Amino acid sequence: MSTLDQSGTVHISDASISVELETPGMTLNIGPQHPSTHGVLRLVAQVDGERVSSLEPMIGYMHRGYEKLVEVRNYAQIITLINRIDWTAGYANEVPFVVAVERLTEIEAPDRAQYIRVILTEMTRISAHLLFLSSFPLELGASTPLMYAVRDREYVLELLESVTGGRFHPNFNRVGGVKPVAGGGSTTKKQSQDLPAGFIAATNAMVKRLRGTCVTFDGLVTGNEVFLARTKGVGIITPDHVHQYGISGPNARASGVGFDVRKHEAYLPYDKFDFAIPTETDGDCFSRYAVRLAEIRESLKIIEQAVNDLPGGPLRSKVPRILKVPAGEIYVRGENPKGEMGYYIVSEGGRIPYRVKIRTASYSNLAVLPELMNGALLPDLVAILGSLDFVLGDVDR
Amino acid sequence: MTDSQSEAGVESTNDTTLTDYATVMATTVGASSWTADHGTIRLLVDRSNWVSAVEAASASGLKFFSFLSAIDWANEVEVGEGVADDAVDERYDLFCRLSSTTSADAVHLVTSVPKDDASIATLTGLFAGAAWHERETAEMFGIDFVGNSNLTKLYLPDEFEGHPLRKSFPLLAREIKPWPGTVDVEDKPSTTNVEADAGAGE
Structure with a gap:
C-alpha cells in the first residue's frame, strides 16, 4: 500500500x-x-x-380516496366503507362517525348499545396493541413474543367475531344503536343484534387470560437487555413535536403529553368507568412500547367493568327508515388505538354528506419521521418505524 | 323522562360555556363571525389574517395542530348533492383545527379563498406538521400555499391531472354507472312510519 x-x-x-x-x-x-x-x-x-x-417518506400507495367516495354515499353506506381506513381497528373507526351523525340528527343510542360500543372499542384496542407487541419485538430480532401475542389476540378476535360476525371489518354500528339481526324479516320489524349467549363469561375468561399475557410480556420483553439497548433513547419525540405535528395516541402519551379523548369528550360513556391514562416521559421507542402494554391493562379494566355492569333495555333508538341529516357541521373525534381519529362532517341536509374530512392518527404520527431520522443510524430506522405503530391505510385513506 | 330533562339541562349549561369560549376566542383571533354548533366552534377569519389568527389561537393555548383541509362550495356539482339553497357564493373554505392537549378546548379557523385567486399564506412557519396537510390540500383542491416550498403531489401519481376533491371533478365510477343508491333509498309510499325497534336485549 x-x-x-x-x-x-x-x-x-x-x-x-x-x-x-x-x-x-x-x-x-x-x-x-x-x-x-x-x-x-x-x-x-x-x-x-x-x-x-x-429521509423522506413517500406515501400514497394505499390512497383510496375515501373523502371523495363518501360524497356519493348515504350515511349507512359510509359506515361500511370507513371500516377499511385502519384495518387493525375497523370497529373503532365506525364509532366517531356514527356518534357524529347521531348528534346531527339528535338521535341518542340507548345505554346498552353505548356499553356494547365501549366493550368492542376496547377489544379492538387490545387487538391492535397486541399486533404491535407481536411485530415490534420481531423487527428487533425477537421472534418469540410474536407467538404469544398472535395466539392471545385470537381470543379477542373470536369474541369480536361472536358479536359482530367479522374479525376485522365488523360494520356493527348503525345510527341510533347496533346493527339489525342478519336474516329475514321486514326492515321495520327487525330485531337488533344482541350479545351472544355466554359472552359475559367468555369475556371475563379472556380478561383473566390477557392479564397473564401482559405479565408474560413483562418477563419476555420489557426487561430484555437487547430490547432495551435497541429502544432506550432511540427516536425521541419531544412534546414540541407532538404539538407541531399533531401526534396523538400512545405516541403522544409516551412523550409526556397525557391527552386522551376518552377522558375529555363524551363520545362514549367512558366517565362511568374507572381507568387510568398511562403516560411516560422519555418519548423514546421504549416508552411507546411501555405505554401500549400499560394501555392493554387499562382496557381490560374497562371491559371487565362494562360487561359486569351492562344495562338492559333496547339496542336501537327509533330511527326514520330514510335517514335525512339536517344541515350543519360537526367534528367528533374518538380515541382509536393509533390516536385521535375524527370526522368533520358538513351536511347540507339530505341523505349524503356534502363534505367529510377524515382526520386519521397515523397520518400525523408518520409525518414526524424525517425529524426523528435526521442524524439517526440506519439500523434504528426499523426500531423507530415499528414504534410509531402506523397503518398505511390510516395514513393514505 | 326526568333523565332526559336533566341531561338537557346539563347540555344547555355546556352550550353556554361553549358560547362564552367561542366569543373569547373570536376576539382573540380577530374573527369576523363565529358559530358554535354541536360543540364545534367555527371562527371565520379574513384571508389576510390567516397566519396571524392561527398564531393567536396557538398562543392562547391551542397548541395542538390537528388538521387542515378545505371544502369546495359550488352550485354545479359533478358528484354528490348540490347545496340546499342553490345560490351559494362560489369559493373554497379553508379550515384548520387547533386543540388543547390539557382540555377539550378546540377551534376550527375558517377562511374563504376565492376560486379565481386560490392562494393563501402557508402555516409551515408556525406548525411543521402543516406541510403535509397543505400538500394534500394543494393537490386535492388546487389551492396554492405561498411560502410552502414543497407542494408536490403527496398521494397521486406525478402525472395525474386535476384536483379530485373539487366538486367539478367527476367520479369515474359514477360516470360509468349512475348511483344505484338513489334508487335503493328512494321514498316509498308507506315509509312515513318510523322504525320501531323491538330488540329489547336479553
Whole structure:
C-alpha cells in the first residue's frame, strides 16, 4: 500500500488501513415493498455510511380516496366503507362517525348499545396493541413474543367475531344503536343484534387470560437487555413535536403529553368507568412500547367493568327508515388505538354528506419521521418505524 | 323522562360555556363571525389574517395542530348533492383545527379563498406538521400555499391531472354507472312510519 503525505512523500506502509474511509452521500430507497415498512411505504434516505442525513417518506400507495367516495354515499353506506381506513381497528373507526351523525340528527343510542360500543372499542384496542407487541419485538430480532401475542389476540378476535360476525371489518354500528339481526324479516320489524349467549363469561375468561399475557410480556420483553439497548433513547419525540405535528395516541402519551379523548369528550360513556391514562416521559421507542402494554391493562379494566355492569333495555333508538341529516357541521373525534381519529362532517341536509374530512392518527404520527431520522443510524430506522405503530391505510385513506 | 330533562339541562349549561369560549376566542383571533354548533366552534377569519389568527389561537393555548383541509362550495356539482339553497357564493373554505392537549378546548379557523385567486399564506412557519396537510390540500383542491416550498403531489401519481376533491371533478365510477343508491333509498309510499325497534336485549 502506498500513500502520499502532505509534503508529497510516498509512504509504503499498512497505516492507510486505519485512515477513516470517506463515505460520500448515497441515496437509499427503502420500500415500497419492505417488511419493516408495515405496508406500502417508500422511504428515500440520504445516507452517509450508517448515518441518515435526511429521509423522506413517500406515501400514497394505499390512497383510496375515501373523502371523495363518501360524497356519493348515504350515511349507512359510509359506515361500511370507513371500516377499511385502519384495518387493525375497523370497529373503532365506525364509532366517531356514527356518534357524529347521531348528534346531527339528535338521535341518542340507548345505554346498552353505548356499553356494547365501549366493550368492542376496547377489544379492538387490545387487538391492535397486541399486533404491535407481536411485530415490534420481531423487527428487533425477537421472534418469540410474536407467538404469544398472535395466539392471545385470537381470543379477542373470536369474541369480536361472536358479536359482530367479522374479525376485522365488523360494520356493527348503525345510527341510533347496533346493527339489525342478519336474516329475514321486514326492515321495520327487525330485531337488533344482541350479545351472544355466554359472552359475559367468555369475556371475563379472556380478561383473566390477557392479564397473564401482559405479565408474560413483562418477563419476555420489557426487561430484555437487547430490547432495551435497541429502544432506550432511540427516536425521541419531544412534546414540541407532538404539538407541531399533531401526534396523538400512545405516541403522544409516551412523550409526556397525557391527552386522551376518552377522558375529555363524551363520545362514549367512558366517565362511568374507572381507568387510568398511562403516560411516560422519555418519548423514546421504549416508552411507546411501555405505554401500549400499560394501555392493554387499562382496557381490560374497562371491559371487565362494562360487561359486569351492562344495562338492559333496547339496542336501537327509533330511527326514520330514510335517514335525512339536517344541515350543519360537526367534528367528533374518538380515541382509536393509533390516536385521535375524527370526522368533520358538513351536511347540507339530505341523505349524503356534502363534505367529510377524515382526520386519521397515523397520518400525523408518520409525518414526524424525517425529524426523528435526521442524524439517526440506519439500523434504528426499523426500531423507530415499528414504534410509531402506523397503518398505511390510516395514513393514505 | 326526568333523565332526559336533566341531561338537557346539563347540555344547555355546556352550550353556554361553549358560547362564552367561542366569543373569547373570536376576539382573540380577530374573527369576523363565529358559530358554535354541536360543540364545534367555527371562527371565520379574513384571508389576510390567516397566519396571524392561527398564531393567536396557538398562543392562547391551542397548541395542538390537528388538521387542515378545505371544502369546495359550488352550485354545479359533478358528484354528490348540490347545496340546499342553490345560490351559494362560489369559493373554497379553508379550515384548520387547533386543540388543547390539557382540555377539550378546540377551534376550527375558517377562511374563504376565492376560486379565481386560490392562494393563501402557508402555516409551515408556525406548525411543521402543516406541510403535509397543505400538500394534500394543494393537490386535492388546487389551492396554492405561498411560502410552502414543497407542494408536490403527496398521494397521486406525478402525472395525474386535476384536483379530485373539487366538486367539478367527476367520479369515474359514477360516470360509468349512475348511483344505484338513489334508487335503493328512494321514498316509498308507506315509509312515513318510523322504525320501531323491538330488540329489547336479553
